[in-house]
Amino acid sequence: MAIAFGVLDVSDCDDFGDDADILVVPARPGVPLALHATGAGLWRRLVAASVPDEELDEDERVVVREMAEAGLATTRHDHPARVRVIAKPWLVSPMHELVYALVQSVAREHGIRSVFIKGPVLHRQGLRDREHSGDVDVWVEPGSEGALAEAMAAWGWTVVPFDFASVMYHSLTLESPGWGCEIDVHFRYPGVGADTDKAFALLSETAETYEFGGVRALAPAPTFGAIISALHAVRPDPKWDRGESGRSAAVLVLQRAGEGCIDDAARWGALPALVDVMAAAFPDTRLPEDVGPLPADWIRRQAPSAIAYHLAVLRSLPWRERPLAVFRTIWPSARTAQLSSATRGKPVKSPLKARLSRLGYGVKLIWEDSARSVARRRRNRE
Structure with a gap:
């Protein structure tokens, strides 16, 4: 049977040459592999159904055993990374989509709960016009960010060290020269006033399911995705003023998500940081008189x-x-x-x-x- 930590049918993509048919991330540490011709055809057979050894000729047995050693095939029917469908990419960048698949697969393997935030899901939900994001952002259960970073190290991802006090940071940044992007592993988010455990619980309990490279993963419900996007747009920074463009972007994304953002921001403790843009986004809606104090990091x-x-x-x-x-x-x-x-x-x-x-x-x-x-x-x- 076929297994992978992410797979895409790239036969219609021009980025991988005429020979590339399938782009697959092995289910053990390695680099993405491009399958074509005979190898791709054989692996598709393993995806469609389990193939008894006696149905393979001698050359195919050699290839299948090589696939098993590479983390592309298994004899375990219950393998968690078993592949049954090969989808075409829906992200602008297939490699980025495979990064999502890899992170989710590694998180699943290590029992780490995660939700992918920001990024192309916002476009699919109709919350932003831009399709592509340069980096991959994932919010993990508080306290598990180090475990995910350590697990990703086997795949060639290294942590960018903190250069000041950790209280300044809300994520770990992972980088790898071969994947073309960075991964931000969030353990909180600036402007969210709820304690980290409650904040993640609300995010994950309301999250929606998406597939990246054939791997099922969670992304925020539109209201929470819009709140995160709005917080990012108006987040204070002493080095530059985001100005009216940031405020306008925040108002627009909140309006697109709807008035439900108000209640979810209140539950999340994010209303104090967003009260002005909420009022601008929903001028006919009365906001709570006491929204609470600003989070310390926002101050x-x-x-x-x-x-x-x-x-x-x-x-x-x-x-x-x-x-x-x-x-x-x-x-x-x-x-x-x-x-x-x-x-x-x-x-x-x-x-x-x-x-x-x-x-x-x-x-x-x-x-x-x-x-x-x-x-x-x-x-x-x-």
């Missing part, structure tokens, strides 16, 4: 500058965690330092030069922030 993100934000995070940490957080800020990983330089339009290949450049930029920000503070105090005295 920190409203800091007037990056320096003020980092200081607010530091003040929220226990004393024993502050020295490491400060060190990570001054001397980050090579990846973060190089990304910081590239973001400022001054890409640097040398990790040392990138770190020194970032350090100099940080000193400049502190000086400018201090100068603005002095100017404000002077104006207030006057």
Whole structure:
């Protein structure tokens, strides 16, 4: 019988050449394989039904045993990765669809509950016009993000290390050079005020089922998907102002999902962060008078500058965690330092030069922030 952690019929796709018929992710750590001609035909037989050994000729037996060693075939009728249908891709990028399938298959294998958020499901639900997303976002049961990251390491995915205090982060980022995207493993979401266990429970209990590369997975119901999208659109950031475009995007996605967003945002503790855009999205609907307090992370993100934000995070940490957080800020990983330089339009290949450049930029920000503070105090005295 055929098994896989994801499979797509790519015979109509131009991206994989004329010979590629089936793109399949093995059910054991490896890379996606392209099956064509005789191999594809034989594997389709294993998908259609279990094939007794005596029905195979000698050459086919050799191929099937090679497939079994590669994680594409099994003699177990109850194998959880058994394939019975080969679907055509519905995502713009078949490789991205297989990443969804892989993550869900690995999560299932390790008993990790997960819900895929953002991404192309929003387009399918009619919540956004854009079809494609650059990364794959999955929200897992709190406390299991490390287990999923560890399990994905066998498939060549590595964790991008935190470069400041973990309280600043709401996800782990996994990257792999061969898959063409990153995976963000969320364990909470900025602006959601409910405790992490309740937040995930509400998300997963109301989620809908979709198939990615033949693998069944969960994605948020439209109201929760719209709330996440709206939070992303208006999330405060001390480095830039999302402005009216972010607000307009949030209003539009909430309107498309409907007024049910109001009650679900209230249950999720997300209404305080979205009360203004909710009022704009549903002007004829009366919102609760007391929506509750803003989540602490949302308040920190409203800091007037990056320096003020980092200081607010530091003040929220226990004393024993502050020295490491400060060190990570001054001397980050090579990846973060190089990304910081590239973001400022001054890409640097040398990790040392990138770190020194970032350090100099940080000193400049502190000086400018201090100068603005002095100017404000002077104006207030006057």
